[in-house]
Amino acid sequence: MFDIKWIRNNAEAFDGAMSRRKGEFARSVDLLNIDDRRRDIITRLNDAQEKRNALSKQIGQAKAQKDEAKAAALMAEVAQLKEIIPAAEAEERLVEEELHAALAVLPNLVFDDVPQGTDESDNVEYFGRNGTAETVASDRARKPEFSFAPREHFDVGVAKRGMDFEEAAKISGSRFVVLKGEVARLERALGQFMLDIHTLEHGYTEVQPPLLVRDEALFGTNQLPKFEEDLFFAGHGEGRLALIPTAEVPLTNLVRDAILTEGELPLRFAALTPCFRSEAGSAGRDTRGMLRQHQFNKVEMVSITTPDGSLDEHERMLGCAEAVLKKLGLHYRVMDLCTGDIGFGAKRTYDLEVWLPGQDTYREISSVSICGDFQARRMNAQYRPSGAEKVKGGLPFVHTLNGSGTAVGRCLIAVLENYQQEDGSVAIPAALQPYMGGLTSIGGDH
RNA sequence: GGAGAGGUGGCAGAGUGGCCGAAUGCACCGCACUCGAAAUGCGGCAUGGGGGUGACUCCAUCGGGGGUUCGAAUCCCUCCCUCUCCGCCA
Numbered sequence: 001m002f003d004i005k006w007i008r009n010n011a012e013a014f015d016g017a018m019s020r021r022k023g024e025f026a027r028s029v030d031l032l033n034i035d036d037r038r039r040d041i042i043t044r045l046n047d048a049q050e051k052r053n054a055l056s057k058q059i060g061q062a063k064a065q066k067d068e069a070k071a072a073a074l075m076a077e078v079a080q081l082k083e084i085i086p087a088a089e090a091e092e093r094l095v096e097e098e099l100h101a102a103l104a105v106l107p108n109l110v111f112d113d114v115p116q117g118t119d120e121s122d123n124v125e126y127f128g129r130n131g132t133a134e135t136v137a138s139d140r141a142r143k144p145e146f147s148f149a150p151r152e153h154f155d156v157g158v159a160k161r162g163m164d165f166e167e168a169a170k171i172s173g174s175r176f177v178v179l180k181g182e183v184a185r186l187e188r189a190l191g192q193f194m195l196d197i198h199t200l201e202h203g204y205t206e207v208q209p210p211l212l213v214r215d216e217a218l219f220g221t222n223q224l225p226k227f228e229e230d231l232f233f234a235g236h237g238e239g240r241l242a243l244i245p246t247a248e249v250p251l252t253n254l255v256r257d258a259i260l261t262e263g264e265l266p267l268r269f270a271a272l273t274p275c276f277r278s279e280a281g282s283a284g285r286d287t288r289g290m291l292r293q294h295q296f297n298k299v300e301m302v303s304i305t306t307p308d309g310s311l312d313e314h315e316r317m318l319g320c321a322e323a324v325l326k327k328l329g330l331h332y333r334v335m336d337l338c339t340g341d342i343g344f345g346a347k348r349t350y351d352l353e354v355w356l357p358g359q360d361t362y363r364e365i366s367s368v369s370i371c372g373d374f375q376a377r378r379m380n381a382q383y384r385p386s387g388a389e390k391v392k393g394g395l396p397f398v399h400t401l402n403g404s405g406t407a408v409g410r411c412l413i414a415v416l417e418n419y420q421q422e423d424g425s426v427a428i429p430a431a432l433q434p435y436m437g438g439l440t441s442i443g444g445d446h
Numbered sequence: 447g448g449a450g451a452g453g454u455g456g457c458a459g460a461g462u463g464g465c466c467g468a469a470u471g472c473a474c475c476g477c478a479c480u481c482g483a484a485a486u487g488c489g490g491c492a493u494g495g496g497g498g499u500g501a502c503u504c505c506a507u508c509g510g511g512g513g514u515u516c517g518a519a520u521c522c523c524u525c526c527c528u529c530u531c532c533g534c535c536a
Contacts, residue, residue: 042496046505053505056517060464075516082516259456384456395493 001377002103004035017109020116022340026102034102038095045088052081104219105226107344108374114348117338126336126350129315141329143355144418152358153416154289157424158443159183163290174287175279175294182442186415186428187297189435191272191408194299194324198405202320204270204301209250211273212241217253220379222345229280232294243276247300248402252375255304260383260398266313267304270405272297290409291363297408303401306383307373310399314370318350321366321405327431330414331355333362345371352406358417365410368403375400 007014011028018025055078062071115124127136144150153159162183168176179187198204212234218224223231223245232243244250251269260267275298286292301320305313318334325332337349346369353362376382376397383398419427425444428436436442 039496042505046496049505052516056515057464059516064464071516078516261456 001374002106003377004031004099004103007031008035014109017112018106020110020114020339021107022118023107025106031099031102034095034099038092038099041088041092041095045085045092048081048084048088052078052085055081101225104378108347108371110339110342110346111348114342115336115338118340120335120338120341122338123335123341123351124338126334128334136334140326141331143331144357146357148422150357150417150420152289153356153413155358156416156420156426156443158426159416160424161443165290172294175292177290177293182439183412183416185436186426186432186442187408187412189432190411190415191297191299193327193432193435194405194408194411195270195272197323197327198270198299198301198320202268202270202301202323204268204320207247207251207254207269207271209244209247209254209271209273211244211250213244213249213253214239214241217249217256218242220253220256221249221375222378223249226344230278232276232278244273245277246275246298246402246404247271247273248302251300251302252304252400252402253379254302255376255381255398256379258381259395260304260381262306262383262385265304265306265383265398266309269302270299272299272408274298289413291413293409296410299405299408301403301405304381305399305401306385307396307399310370310372310401313399313401314348314350314368317401317403317405318352318368321352321368321403324406324411325352325354325365328411328415328429329431330411330418332365343367343369345369345374347372347374354410354414356414356417358420363410363413364407365414366404366406369401371400371402373397373399 002014007028011032014028018027055074059071059074059078062068062074115122117123125133127133154163154165162179162181164178164180165176167178171178195206199206215224218231223242231245233240234243251271254269255267274295276295279292279294282292290296301317303313303317322332322334332352332354335351335353337343337346337351342349349367349369351364352366352368354365355361356363373396376399381398381400382395384395415429415432416426419429421427421441421444423444425441427441428439433440
């Protein structure tokens with residue numbers, strides 16, 4: 001959400017940066033035109049209100065002096081304002097709404113050095129601030145080698161028994177899955193494993209948030225008003241609640257309408273939750289297997305920082321997500337999303353793409369985004385600088401970041417495909433074995 | 447689900463139609479006192495918006511929205527939220 005004043009003062013920069021985004025968006029002249037009308041009506045309204053307030057005060061004084069004749073005369077004078085003011089107020093409300101609606105559908109401006117592009121094929125591999133392809137290669141697991149043709153996750157022996165799409169369809173339709181037995185346990189183990197890493201090693205506070213959220217929360221994290229069709233809603237009397245598409249929504253909105261102190265920043269929250277997405281618009285894509293489901297588990301990280309701290313926090317958060325894949329020995333790459341692929345609220349996004357040997361390709365398993373003050377403005381989340389000197393122009397907004405650490409369902413896929421054996425069993429990565437009751441392999445006894 | 451109470455500035459807490467954008471206390475900031483600190487004294491201290499080069503000035507905001515009134519923190523309606531008791535329930 002943009003500050004119209006900022007657009008007024010930075011019209012060229014705004015238009016230039018916005019034009020890098022995929023899609024058509026309002027130009028600064030159009031927005032400033034609305035704002036001009038808004039300010040004009042405000043000026044007129046203020047004048048009328050000032051007059052009314054002054055006259056009302058005089059009426060009070062006249063009545064106190066028992067001068068009823070004077071009071072009556074003043075009341076007659078103020079009577080005409082009774083028509084002007086409500087009309088002006090209605091007009092102001094309309095133009096405020098118009099401006100708000102126009103601003104609410106504008107995506108965030110990306111950083112200057114975000115790669116230009118039209119779709120995911122223009123994303124650029126990222127090797128870290130000081131990294132290279134070589135430093136990164138030595139730091140990560142390599143692609144596994146197979147003496148047989150690796151299968152896709154749903155064809156791996158153990159998954160054929162523990163992953164049932166037809167049963168799920170009977171109950172809930174397409175894009176759902178029933179996990180059973182060792183596969184279900186593996187899913188659970190992965191979630192616990194990831195959450196423990198972030199809370200015990202990375203300083204995130206574990207949170208169990210509501211999974212049903214209000215429209216205001218969705219507005220704060222940009223799902224509304226533009227992406228309503230991606231959501232599931234639960235009816236509740238007159239109102240409605242949305243099933244969270246990601247824990248980013250409740251975790252980030254923890255600081256909605258809050259005034260934090262600089263000393264308590266950064267705040268770091270992590271949660272393991274189911275996520276619900278309608279996947280409208282992706283009909284026919286990834287229909288086999290559990291890559292793209294209406295419901296999936298995900299560990300989400302959210303950081304709330306000062307403006308000065310957000311860039312470093314972004315790199316740090318990326319490292320937190322990478323740590324999961326490193327510990328699991330999964331091969332992956334990091335992509336710096338181009339302007340055509342980056343999400344609505346982000347100034348920069350790193351995607352972690354894990355190697356899936358069964359598909360012979362990389363697939364997104366985590367997305368780590370820095371949003372600047374974009375969401376903070378929508379949520380009205382500010383902080384009080386510790387300098388304590390009076391801040392000109394109001395309190396500053398916090399910066400928000402979010403990242404998956406990681407998608408549990410997709411990580412399950414990655415483990416199944418990368419650790420599959422020729423006999424259909426799946427080896428359990430060492431780091432995960434404590435979470436599997438010490439098992440070193442599943443599906444081996446069939 | 448039934449009955450009741452309540453939402454006021456960073457916090458606590460007064461305020462039932464004009465003298466209230468709001469007492470008082472705490473916290474915070476500045477100054478004085480002090481070698482320094484504490485204590486004490488004095489002063490400052492909500493947010494958003496409009497106009498003005500500026501000193502400044504005006505408007506709005508007492509949970510959100512609407513209404514009554516010349517005038518609303520205060521009266522009415524409605525929504526949201528919190529708390530207490532009863533009922534039901536995991």
